[in-house]
Amino acid sequence: MADDPRLLALADKQDMSDILALYCRGCDRADLTALRACFFPDAHTTQSGFDGKSHDFCDFIISTVEVLDICTHMISNILIDLRGDVAVSECRFLAHHCWSDPGGRELHRFVEGRYLDRFEKREGVWKIARRRGLNEFNRIFSAWEFGEDQLSAAELHPAILLGAKAPDDWLYRMLDEA
Numbered sequence: 001m002a003d004d005p006r007l008l009a010l011a012d013k014q015d016m017s018d019i020l021a022l023y024c025r026g027c028d029r030a031d032l033t034a035l036r037a038c039f040f041p042d043a044h045t046t047q048s049g050f051d052g053k054s055h056d057f058c059d060f061i062i063s064t065v066e067v068l069d070i071c072t073h074m075i076s077n078i079l080i081d082l083r084g085d086v087a088v089s090e091c092r093f094l095a096h097h098c099w100s101d102p103g104g105r106e107l108h109r110f111v112e113g114r115y116l117d118r119f120e121k122r123e124g125v126w127k128i129a130r131r132r133g134l135n136e137f138n139r140i141f142s143a144w145e146f147g148e149d150q151l152s153a154a155e156l157h158p159a160i161l162l163g164a165k166a167p168d169d170w171l172y173r174m175l176d177e178a
Contacts, residue, residue: 012087013080015126016119020091023115023128024073027095030066031166032058040120040127047115047133054131066165069106070098075115085121090114093133106143112136 019038026035035058039045043054050057065071078091097109118130163169 009082012082012121012126016080016087016089016117017078019119019126019128020075020078020089020115020117024075024093025171026058027061027065027073028071028163029166029169029171030062030071032062034166035061038128039131040122040129043127043129043131045131045133047131048135054128065097068097068099070096072096080119087119087121087126089117089119091117107140108143109138109140111138 022034023038025031026033026038036055039054039058041055045052045054045057047057050060072095074094075091076094078089080087080089092114093112095109095111097111098106100106113133113135116132116134117128119126120129166172
């Protein structure tokens with residue numbers, strides 16, 4: 001059963017799906033180590049006006065997201081075309097960024113698009129070797145456009161647990177305790 005090619009392909013695809021989810025965690029938690037773990041050191045990224053080494057893109061992303069109040073990335077519709085130790089994947093993403101402008105106005109940016117990735121398996125490990133990010137929707141809204149009388153979850157429920165950047169997020173505490 002362990003040599004069943006369908007099970008091996010399923011395990012490979014799960015490894016790649018985990019990398020895509022780790023990328024989202026790295027962005028949302030401003031975790032440079034998690035972001036870099038998704039890419040081989042010689043990987044190349046073309047995304048968000050950037051065209052160069054993926055690890056340099058990770059530095060760029062961290063400098064962008066660490067100043068945000070909220071950063072949320074979601075992926076869906078993951079399709080992986082597996083061809084031995086190379087694979088091409090396509091997935092949809094939705095990103096929500098929230099920050100305050102110099103006047104204190106809360107702004108929300110929503111970006112939707114696709115990640116097109118070339119994965120390679122080197123020394124038994126899958127990582128992204130080439131990424132092309134395609135934005136298909138990109139809008140910024142101020143909070144008043146949603147209604148000024150809206151309260152945040154923390155204002156409605158003061159005891160609610162909020163996420164944070166690495167290493168202060170609850171995820172890292174749980175990982176340390178495991």
